[in-house]
Amino acid sequence: MGRAPCCDKATVKRGPWSPEEDTMLKTYIEEHGTENNWIALPHKIGLKRCGKSCRLRWLNYLRPNIKHGDFTPEEDNTIYKLYISIASRWSIIATRLPGRTDNDVKNYWNTELKKRLLGGRRKDHGQGTPASNELDSANGGDQSNELDSANGGDQPLSASTMERIQLCMQLQEMQNPLGVSPLQLWQPNRQVAAHSNNNSSSSFNVTVAEQGQSSPLNDQHLSGQP
DNA sequence: AAAGTCCCCAACCGCTGCATT
DNA sequence: TAATGCAGCGGTTGGGGACTT
Structure with a gap:
């Protein structure tokens, strides 16, 4: 009913x-x-x-003190870091960005930031963007098996989860080209405390964001500058 | 100038969690 | 304890302006 x-x-x-x-x-x-x-x-x-x-x-x-548009590189950076640690919890991300709303952050992510990382058009979603194809081949094209085992191997990863992994890999590469694989950070059993009720299929370790704070993302990359 | 396409973003939809009865 | 109703949230849609052909 x-x-x-x-x-x-x-x-x-x-x-x-x-x-x-x-x-x-x-x-x-x-x-x-x-x-x-x-x-x-x-x-x-x-x-x-x-x-x-x-x-x-x-x-x-x-609401008073609402800001629209003109996201700063610092705000971009914050969104990237939080997306890695807590995924698309836009309301929580928005609380870290004074004057921004969850809807605004969500729209900005979908129209600008994601595009910057994946390099594809929205309508290419699901078909495999040029950037995602590069990533696939760069990982030997056998990413799914590795991820399946990292995920416990008992259920397929959703498209959004796969996309998040790609984004995480891109971000990790920017921060630490010789560092650990994002897959090593994949700990499905460790949920971010603030999202214990999150029903998404998986969650990244929050230490990724903490790492980002001590080692800020490259603003040139994140702001799309050459 | 007209037609077609792209894409931004405000608003809607439907689900979940929580409080109340 | 179960049922109900609301607030809050994330995903999705579609109107319309910008851009391209």
């Missing part, structure tokens, strides 16, 4: 927010706060919006 929808899709407004709606929501929250009830909020304000939509709009756009 599925759960009931949070709002009536036939009566709520969807799509882009108008300036009037933004003003109504912003004014109300600045005066009264969210009152810990997003579902009731639009009714109190008189907005024909879903509570979840109001929450998202406030958190990602209307």
